[in-house]
Amino acid sequence: MRRTLTIGAVAVVLLSGSAALVPVTAMGAPTFTVGAAGERPKVDLVGEETKRVLDEFYDEVVDKNDLSAGPKYIHDWYIQHSILMDQGLAGFNKFWNLLEGMFPDFHADRHKILAQGDTAVMLNTFSGHHGVTGQEIRIEVMDIYRVQDGKIAEHWDTIDYSVAMKFGFPIPAVVQPADPIDWTGTRKQTRNVALAQEYAKRLFGSGDADRWSALYVSRDLVNHQPGVGNGREAFAANLRKYHQEFPDLTVEVTQVVAADDEFYIRSVWRGHRASDGKALQFSRGDMFKVRGFRAVEHWSALEYHSLIGFEGLENRPI
Numbered sequence: 001m002r003r004t005l006t007i008g009a010v011a012v013v014l015l016s017g018s019a020a021l022v023p024v025t026a027m028g029a030p031t032f033t034v035g036a037a038g039e040r041p042k043v044d045l046v047g048e049e050t051k052r053v054l055d056e057f058y059d060e061v062v063d064k065n066d067l068s069a070g071p072k073y074i075h076d077w078y079i080q081h082s083i084l085m086d087q088g089l090a091g092f093n094k095f096w097n098l099l100e101g102m103f104p105d106f107h108a109d110r111h112k113i114l115a116q117g118d119t120a121v122m123l124n125t126f127s128g129h130h131g132v133t134g135q136e137i138r139i140e141v142m143d144i145y146r147v148q149d150g151k152i153a154e155h156w157d158t159i160d161y162s163v164a165m166k167f168g169f170p171i172p173a174v175v176q177p178a179d180p181i182d183w184t185g186t187r188k189q190t191r192n193v194a195l196a197q198e199y200a201k202r203l204f205g206s207g208d209a210d211r212w213s214a215l216y217v218s219r220d221l222v223n224h225q226p227g228v229g230n231g232r233e234a235f236a237a238n239l240r241k242y243h244q245e246f247p248d249l250t251v252e253v254t255q256v257v258a259a260d261d262e263f264y265i266r267s268v269w270r271g272h273r274a275s276d277g278k279a280l281q282f283s284r285g286d287m288f289k290v291r292g293f294r295a296v297e298h299w300s301a302l303e304y305h306s307l308i309g310f311e312g313l314e315n316r317p318i
Contacts (some may be wrong), residue, residue: 040187047115047185047259050147054113054120057152062108065100067093072151079154081176084169102167103128103137112287112299114259116185116193119146121257121264123287123299130167139163142285142301144179144255144266156255158266158285162305171305175268175283178254185258192258195293196265199286204267205251209239218296225300235298246271246280254283262289273310282306 057073060066074089085095099106106128113122122145127138139160146154156179161171181197183190202212213236223230228238243249249271257264265288270281282303289297 040185040190042186044116044185044189044259046117047120049150050115050118050120050145051113053147053150053152054122054145058108058110065096067096074152075148078152081154081156082159083172084159084164085155099128102130104131105129106137114257114262114264114287116189116257116259117182118148119144119179119182119257121145121285121287123301135167137163137167140301142264142266142287144257144264146179156266158283158301158303160302160304162303162308165305172303175254175281176266178252179266181253181256186260188260189258192260192263192290193256195290196256196258196263196288197253199288199295200251200253200265200267204239204269205249207243207247207249209236209243213239216294218291218294221295222297225298245273245275247274248272261291262287278310280306280310 053073060069061073070089070093074092076089078088078092080087080091085091106126109125109127111123111125113120115121122143123140124143125138125140127136129136142158144156145152148154156176161169165171181193183193185193199216203209203216206212213232217232217235219232221230221232221235223235225238228234249269252268252270253265254268255264255266265286266283267286268281268283270279272279283306284300284302287299288295
């Protein structure tokens, strides 16, 4: 069965659950057509169950520092993509014991969670104080989990390693692997999967931030990204500066999670500085709350350690 979503200058053709991007000639406000109302669920029940599992995991294991409850929520074999942890339940336990030993008051503050089917992304702040020096660690993290048979089966994350490295934690040499785009879910989720890819391509990657921000970003955007102000102009200005320094910037989408009115994009940015050709590569996660097709609120998590060595960038949020 064929279903088409038209977003800006791209039509997304859905064929039996797969997708292809097909150019269209008209440029204007995005329109969405996802087939008859009965073809897709009204509620993502699998996504709701995924959120329930993760909320209980944080309640019982993370918040209470109770690793004995871990087997109830984590598969023994679970796949770990973070450089900070080894594979499986044993790897999680080893890392959590290390954190508790270094930071006796280590804890997580949960800010947001959104899910699509068996995958969910959480925006968390982890903080604590070193048991010997008293130095505070405070890191905002976007954690992505895949749940299978009621337990966590896979994990990715986006972390500011420039904070973690101060305490001796390793930094990644390679980017975490991509996750196939999921086109299942409600009509709004499917629309937002396509919209997320448009944001990455047009807003982030095109080099024409003013044009695409006018279409996709609310004039009164609430922006939680550190160092970048609220509003459409501040959002666009930040992107303009980046493209000026890296004119060959490319943006690769590696993961999308879409709810009915929010979506998450994990992406890898690559480019070369115009002044000397120095190569840049870093990963970032972005959450957008949308009204229709326009962003009204934005959160981000960036791997700022990759900006070290670029004068004027390491202390400037991108």
